[in-house]
Amino acid sequence: MSKIEIIIKREYLSRVTKRTFILTTIGLPLVMIGFSALMGYLSATTGTKLNIAVVDESGIFQNNLWDSSSTKSVAYFNKGEYSTLQKTYLDKKFDMLVHINAFKNNLPDTNAIQVFSESSISGVASNYLTDRLNTVYQNKLMLDAGMNRKQIDSLNSVTISFTPITIDKNTGNADMNSAIGYFSGFLIYIVMFIYGMMVMRGVMEEKTNRIAEVIISSVKPFELMMGKVLGIALVGLTQFVLWIAFIGIIFMVSSTFFPGLMPHDTMPIGGVPGMEAMPQEMMKKVEVTNKIQEFMGMPWLLIGFSFLFYFIGGYLLYASLFAAVGSLVNEDAQDAQGLTFPITMPIIAGFLIAVQAAQDPNSSLAVFGSIFPLTSPIVMMSRIAYHPPAWQIALSMALLIATFIGTIWLSAKIYRTGILMYGKKVTWKEALKWVWK
Amino acid sequence: MLQVKNVVKKYSHQLAVDDLSFTIETGKIFGLLGPNGAGKSSLLRMVTGITQPDSGQILFAGEAFNANKHNPLIGYMPEERGLYKKMKVKEQAEYLGLLKGLPKEKVINGIAYWFNKLDMHTWANKKVEDLSKGMSQKLQFVTTVLHQPKLLILDEPFSGLDPVNAEVIKKEIYALAESGTTIIFSTHRMEQVEEICDRIVLMNKGKNILEGNVDVIKQEKKQNQFILQIASGELVSNQLFSIISADKNKYILQLNNSATPNEVLQYCIQQQLQILSFTEQLPTLNDIFIDLVADNATTQFQNQ
Numbered sequence: 001m002s003k004i005e006i007i008i009k010r011e012y013l014s015r016v017t018k019r020t021f022i023l024t025t026i027g028l029p030l031v032m033i034g035f036s037a038l039m040g041y042l043s044a045t046t047g048t049k050l051n052i053a054v055v056d057e058s059g060i061f062q063n064n065l066w067d068s069s070s071t072k073s074v075a076y077f078n079k080g081e082y083s084t085l086q087k088t089y090l091d092k093k094f095d096m097l098v099h100i101n102a103f104k105n106n107l108p109d110t111n112a113i114q115v116f117s118e119s120s121i122s123g124v125a126s127n128y129l130t131d132r133l134n135t136v137y138q139n140k141l142m143l144d145a146g147m148n149r150k151q152i153d154s155l156n157s158v159t160i161s162f163t164p165i166t167i168d169k170n171t172g173n174a175d176m177n178s179a180i181g182y183f184s185g186f187l188i189y190i191v192m193f194i195y196g197m198m199v200m201r202g203v204m205e206e207k208t209n210r211i212a213e214v215i216i217s218s219v220k221p222f223e224l225m226m227g228k229v230l231g232i233a234l235v236g237l238t239q240f241v242l243w244i245a246f247i248g249i250i251f252m253v254s255s256t257f258f259p260g261l262m263p264h265d266t267m268p269i270g271g272v273p274g275m276e277a278m279p280q281e282m283m284k285k286v287e288v289t290n291k292i293q294e295f296m297g298m299p300w301l302l303i304g305f306s307f308l309f310y311f312i313g314g315y316l317l318y319a320s321l322f323a324a325v326g327s328l329v330n331e332d333a334q335d336a337q338g339l340t341f342p343i344t345m346p347i348i349a350g351f352l353i354a355v356q357a358a359q360d361p362n363s364s365l366a367v368f369g370s371i372f373p374l375t376s377p378i379v380m381m382s383r384i385a386y387h388p389p390a391w392q393i394a395l396s397m398a399l400l401i402a403t404f405i406g407t408i409w410l411s412a413k414i415y416r417t418g419i420l421m422y423g424k425k426v427t428w429k430e431a432l433k434w435v436w437k
Numbered sequence: 438m439l440q441v442k443n444v445v446k447k448y449s450h451q452l453a454v455d456d457l458s459f460t461i462e463t464g465k466i467f468g469l470l471g472p473n474g475a476g477k478s479s480l481l482r483m484v485t486g487i488t489q490p491d492s493g494q495i496l497f498a499g500e501a502f503n504a505n506k507h508n509p510l511i512g513y514m515p516e517e518r519g520l521y522k523k524m525k526v527k528e529q530a531e532y533l534g535l536l537k538g539l540p541k542e543k544v545i546n547g548i549a550y551w552f553n554k555l556d557m558h559t560w561a562n563k564k565v566e567d568l569s570k571g572m573s574q575k576l577q578f579v580t581t582v583l584h585q586p587k588l589l590i591l592d593e594p595f596s597g598l599d600p601v602n603a604e605v606i607k608k609e610i611y612a613l614a615e616s617g618t619t620i621i622f623s624t625h626r627m628e629q630v631e632e633i634c635d636r637i638v639l640m641n642k643g644k645n646i647l648e649g650n651v652d653v654i655k656q657e658k659k660q661n662q663f664i665l666q667i668a669s670g671e672l673v674s675n676q677l678f679s680i681i682s683a684d685k686n687k688y689i690l691q692l693n694n695s696a697t698p699n700e701v702l703q704y705c706i707q708q709q710l711q712i713l714s715f716t717e718q719l720p721t722l723n724d725i726f727i728d729l730v731a732d733n734a735t736t737q738f739q740n741q
Contacts, residue, residue, distance in 0.1 A: 006535050014523070210519030214580070217485045217513040218536040220504075420487070422517060433449075 004223045004230075011202070011231025016238060025239050029246045049073075050125060053094040055082045058102045058112070061136050065098070089116065096121060098129070108137070177385040180298065181358030184307055185382030189351045192314050192377065193344075195236045196322040200336065202228050203326025203419070212419045221416035225327075226408070229319045233312065240311075298385060306384045309397060314377025317404040318343065324411035327418030328426045335425060342428060350375030354382035361386040371396045373403035410435055438463040438588060438619040439484065444493035446479050446643075453479035455643035456493070461621065461636075466614050468634030468651070469623040470722065476643040477623045478516055481590055484621070485513045497588075509538045512586030516593045516623075518577055522566040526557070529565055530580050537584040544583065551579040555605065571602040578606055582613065589613060590621045595629060607633065627722040637722070641730050655719040658728070661692045662718040663701065668711035677701055689718060 001009075015021055050072040054065055057079050066074040075094075077085060082099060089097040096117040103112055113133065115121065121129075135156070142152050203225070206212045215224055325339045353375055357366035361383040369379035370388065376396045380388070413435040418426060439461040446454040454476045461467045471477050482488045484495060486504035495502040497510075520529055527548060534544035552558050555575050565573060574597060582589060591610070595603045610633070614620050622634055630637055631651060639647035647654065662681065665672070665688045674680050677700055678690040692701065698715070705712055720728075 001535070003536055003538070006532070010532055014521075205521075209522060210515075210517045211521060213487070213515040213517055214513075214519070214533065214577075215536060216487050217511070217515070218508065218533070218538075420482070 003219045004227045007219070007224060007227025008231040008234070011228050012234045012238075015198075015232065015235045021235070021239070025242050026246070029243055029250070033247075033250060050096070051075075051094045053077060053085060053089050053092070053097045054100070055079065055085060055097070056100045057082075058100050060103070060140050061100060061133070065132055065136060086116065090118060096125075176298065177361075178358045180303065180385040181361070181382035182355070184303065184384065185351065185354035185358060185378050188307070188310055188314055188378050188381050189347065189354070191236060191311055192318045192347055195232055195315055196318045196343075198232050198235075199229055199319040200322040200326040200329075200340070202232065203323050203415070204329050204333070204336065207327060207329070207419055208331055216416075216419065221419060222412045224419075225320070225323050225412060225415045229316065229323060229408075232319065233315055236311070236315065299387070302387075303384055306381060306393075310377040310381050310400070313397070313400040313404055317373065317377070317400065317407050318347065320404070320408040320411035324414040324418065324431070327415040328421075328431055330423060330425065332425075339428065346374040347378070350378035354378045358382040361388065367392065371399060373399045376400055438498060439621075440494075440496040440499075441480070441484070442494040442496065444480070444483060444490045444495065446476075446483060446488065447491050448479075452643050454483070454490070457640070457643065457645050458493075459638045459645055459648055461619060463619050464614060464617045465635045466610070466620045466622055466633055468630040468637035469621055469640065470625070470627060470630055470637050470726070471640035472625050472726075475625075475640040477625075477640060478592060479643075480640075481513070481515070481592055481621070481623060485511055485590060509584065510587040512581040512584065512589045514577060514581040514591050514594060516596070520565045520573060520576065520580075522564070524565055525562050526565060526568070526576055527552075527561040530576065530583065533580040534583045539584045547583045547585075548579070551583065555579065555609075570597050571599055574598050575602065575606070578609070582609075586618065588619045588621070590623070592623045593625075594622070595624075595626070627726060631722055639722075639726060639729070641726075646729055647725070651722070654722075654725065658720050658725045659717070660720060661694075663690045663692065663698065664688070664714070664716050664718050665690055665701075665705070666713040666715075667705070668713055670708065670710040672705075672708075672710070675704070677704055686713075 052066065052072055052074045054061070054074060055077045056062060056065070063076055065076075066072065085092075085097060086099075096115055099114045099116070101112045101114075115129070139152055139156075142155070143149075147155075206215070206224075212224070219227075321343050322340070325336060325343065328339055329336045350369060353365055353369035356363065357369060357379050360366060366379060366383060367388075369375045370383050371380075371392060373396075377400065380393070380396050384393075414431045417434045418431065441460075442458050444454055444457045445452070457476075457480065469477050469480070479488075483490050484502075486502060486508055497503075497507045500507075521532075524532070530548050530552075531541075531544050534547060535541065539547070552561055555578075557572075557575060557579070560568065560572065565576070568576065578594070581591070589610075594606060594610075598606065610620060610622075622630065624630060634651055636650050637648070637654070638645050649657075663678075667686050667688075669686065672680065672683070672688055676693065677696040678692045681689040681691050683689075690701065692698070698717075702712070702715060
């Protein structure tokens, strides 16, 4: 085994056998799955129960403004009860009172309908109310115009959507693309911070422990630095592989035991005859099915390869810089904050660009950010699902490789001097002088 | 074994090693002496290949120093030393042994040998952070000698060691020298050097200001002073000697240029003094060093 392999092995094993590594590797997916399950459960079962009182003086909405359901109970009152209700609706356990005046000239003005409540009503309730008022009133107008019930119902069930057709067959749905963009951009961002900081702390530990000089008398400083950088890269990859495997297992187990959770197993997909007649609930399920189909149809090979490439490239670029910072820090851990600032800046800038790029992948800022090597690992990942032109990917990758070779070279020069400097606070300016010495 | 020829090392603001030359013979314990900041550690970093001299040459066994070739032959215990706190004692020794390029089997045998010899078996599986200072110094020593270096460099090896453990390590240092290991012993503690070393180089401000055999140096630098202890009576300065200090019946005498010890003793007998002992006082290295740098007012020598 070469010396660098011995170092990689120690750096790797000393971290993956730590209790915290095992806990985060197993714990994080569990927490994430548990959290989303809880969210789903809560939103499906609860919701505030609304008691609504309605006084309709216009006679248009009569008793069909709302039906009672699990989330609301609706009571309709006569015109005469309005003045007392206005004072007592809260005492009678109503959350809101909807008062509809008679429409002047058959046209509702803004004062025609008033909603009373103790505090402002929720967005959901407000949207629903607006929607129902409009639908019922439109139906009335259509009836007045001489249409029959059946015609009106068929009109109401019409929803139009479009099928996007692009030259590149792999380009998927925009929502899906931007979701993948956010997610992978965010992941790379987190990776660079977590593992970059891990490298920095490792180097600081060796320096403040005073073991660095002992080791450097046996191996070259470059070997010690790269051993640590590569060892921690393997820790990161291991964690990812375990996460993916773990999530895969959970996915498989849950689809075996709870097939209902996996709509694509049970639902017919696409172009079903008579779909326009499907109840709304059914429509939603089909939508979910389409989502899953789209999800499966994403260019995963490209995304997976790019993720691996930008993970490794971005990590090498920043981890080596973090190693250089670690070698400059003395006992005072606060020094580290000031020194890491110039490194964390471009990472954060990259993330901000990535958030925009996930929505608007072809803006000039997004294109620049995905080629500029200090931000490309994050920004290109947020664009990758949109299939950016090949020349941009190639240029971005080539620049990233050239840059991480450069930062490793630069960091090695700083590192070999910094790691042996005790007791003196070093600035970036001084450290950069060592490079050209 | 090791030749240092006109070596110069400059750091941004200061000249750490200034045209330094000396030679170390095989199998000897060589003392590298000097106050803090004299350039000892800078020199040792060059000898171990951690840094390169700006000019000058270092020869290892007659060849130009080559880190890849000669590093495995050197054991270096730096002044600023430490261990991985979270690692177990045995793992730590193994790791450092492997990094020296030793095959695994030899590392394991070496650890067994040394742990046995220094009574470390009982805590081989403890974490380093749970060790006492003495224990971790022992471990540090073992990791330095595990690969049977031809040249062993110890920078302040006894700092922080209690007398018992210092004695244990000292014994091992002698044994290694006996078996042919060349040892460089760097310290600012002059009294330790007098006891241990055959030859010394005295460094100040990056320069070699004195070199040679410890006994020879002392003889050369002696100032004709004698310690006289008498049972009773009174002694006064005269034409033979002057009294430097008197503590009860113990006198330190400075003999005049022409006077001999015999004349002094004769005088004392004539005075009918009961002589208990009469010995020559050789200067300590500390005295010699202070004497040598006395004209240099800026030298701050700390003998702690």
